[in-house]
Amino acid sequence: MRAAWRPRALDPLLPRAIPLPRPAAGDVLLCVPGAAGVYRRKRPDPESFDASWCAADRHELHADLTGPDRAAALDALLTAWEEHLVPWPPGADAEAVFTWPSRDAALVPVLRGHGLTPQRVAAVRPAGRTVPWPRRAPEACVRPLGPADLEAAAALWLAELHWEAQFGSCVIRPSTARNVGRQLAGALGWVAEAGGRLVGLLAVEDPRRTAWAARLARARHPGYLTSLMVSPAYRGSGIGTALVRTAHAALEEAGCTVTMLHYAALNPLSAPFWHRCGYRPLWTTWTGPAHRGRVNGARASVPPG
Known part of the structure; x- marks a missing residue:
């Protein structure tokens, strides 16, 4: 009999297990040979900051793969999930979402076969990894974010979100600008100043409030980086690297054993930059029109168990 699969065998920075969420009202419990799942539908408050990071109608699948053939089990679980999804018209503010460890490459053909594509990556960096020095000294002064910087810093962050929105990792809503300002007002951050104006921003979540991130990584005290933005004219000048080293x-120093962040999987600049800074993918969020079934009606390609 094959031993039960453990996430840490795949990636030592994953938690010991990937538990299913406790069922809540409206959840649908799914059970197929070798797997169990929870289908949860979420409609975030449009005034909340969460609404800027997902569709207005979010259909999530949470999975526990227990059988010896995990690819076949996931294929069956995705099929069962699709049977519960109500088709939505093209252009609807809706998405089907599944998040799974990035290194589980054996399941990628199954996910692609069901029409899902990578949307966001949760990346992790263990403490102590060196960030390479910039190729040349940045043409800017890096200093802590202060109250007088909030308006200009919020404009930088909002510009970053507009850039990220084209890759599908965020949504610009009427409440987004207001919530960006609120987030920065209580954030720990640094700015880069050149020629008398802000040209870079990096913000992190207060390390005393990041216990939630321990569900994603094996970490006693995780840090979380919320935003990095460098004005287009200054990209490649070393400012981003200088901000990251400072953070x-x-x-x-605050005791964080790992630092985590999210980036858009399709952003051509994010992955190379963050990987140079010592980060690597830990979780990938897949999204797509799961209600339409498999790509071109073809059966998902499931490797032999």
Whole structure:
């Protein structure tokens, strides 16, 4: 009999297990050979900051794969999930979402076969990894974010969100600008100043409030980086790297054993930059029109167990 699969065998920075959420009102419990799942539908408050990070109608699948053939089990679970999804018209503010460990490459053909594509990556960096020095000294002064910087810093963050929105990782809503300002008002952050104006911003979540991130990674005290933006004219000048080095030093001094962040999987700039800074993918969020079934009606390609 094959031993039960453990996430840490795949990636030592994953938690010991991937538990299903406790069922809530409206959840649908799914059970197929070798897997169990929870289908949860969410409609975030449009005035909340969460609404800027997902569709207005979000259909989530949470999975526990217990059988010896995990690819076949996931294929069956996705099929069972699709049977509960109500088709939505093209262009609807809706999405089907499934998040799973990035290194589980054996399941990628199954996910692609069901019409899902990578949307966001949760990346992790263990403390102590060195960030390479910029190729040349940045043409800017890096200093802590202060109250007088909030308006300009919020404009930088909002510009970053508009850039990210084209990759599907966020949604610009009427409440987004207001919530960006609120987030920055209580954030720990640093700015880069050149020629008398802000050209870079990095913000992190207060390390005393990041216990939630321990559900994603094996970490006693995780740090979380919420935003990095460098004005287009200054990209490639070393400002981003200087901001990241400053933030890492502060988080490690605060006792953070890992730092996490999310980036858009389709952003051509994010992955290369963050990987150079010592981050690697831990979780990938897949999204797509799961209500339409498999790609072109073809059966998902399931590797032999």
